[in-house]
Amino acid sequence: MAYTVPAIEELVQALRQLPGVGPRSARRMAYALLERKRPAMGELAAALRRADETVSHCQRCNNLSDAPICGLCQSSRRDPRLLCVVETPADVAAIEATGTYDGFYFVLMGHLSPLDGIGPEALGIDRFEALLDQGFEEVILATNPTVEGEATAHFLADLVRMHGLRASRIAHGVPVGGELEYVDRGTLSSALSGRRAIED
Missing domain, CATH: 3.40.1360.10 (Dna Topoisomerase Vi A Subunit; Chain: A, domain 2)
Incomplete structure (x- = not known):
């Protein structure tokens, strides 16, 4: 059975909801964020939260x-x-x-x-x-x-x-x-x- 980290799989599944993002692209994005772009994760989360709260x-x-x-x-x-x-x-x-x-x-x-x-x-x-x-x-x-x-x-x-x-x-x-x-x-x-x- 393949080794998986639940939090990573959850991130991959969340990214797959975006249009044009397949399973491989979502996994690449997830690993890129986790390996090299940790500060961007906070910015992305804040931008998503702000858009959710203010855009209608x-x-x-x-x-x-x-x-x-x-x-x-x-x-x-x-x-x-x-x-x-x-x-x-x-x-x-x-x-x-x-x-x-x-x-x-x-x-x-x-x-x-x-x-x-x-x-x-x-x-x-x-x-x-x-x-x-x-x-x-x-x-x-x-x-x-x-x-x-x-x-x-x-x-x-x-x-x-x-x-x-x-x-x-x-x-x-x-x-x-x-x-x-x-x-x-x-x-x-x-x-x-x-x-x-x-x-x-």
Whole structure:
């Protein structure tokens, strides 16, 4: 039977919960922290605790924030005519990095997936609809170009049109099956610039 240290195994299992971290990567990280990076362990633990205690969701756009209303929603420099809907906070960061979009956001924190029990109520659609009555002219649907992302975009487009607003979809410079946070800035910038209206 292989020799194991329970505390190390617990650390490995905790690290495996992170996206993209498999068992071997988690074990390498655990040993690196324990062998050479002991001071970093305290910093990491403190940062995790601080984030857990202070970060929640913006009451307006649902993005991650350390204040009731996030800095993007409070900014007077954003274009009040544009609202961009994305699936995750990482997607907001990816779009902001392009420097080509200056409107507001709404973060769904996922996408419609009936097979997984994720319906409109799980995505805060009531809060999204409340935003639609705040003077926007165009709603850019920037959900991922996956089957679930496309279904979510079509569902949201119907809601947007019911409120008398223009619904557009980011252009497909983004690869099908890809996720926005992994797309390079040039492709994402081009996709945003070439967005198109969603037709009935």
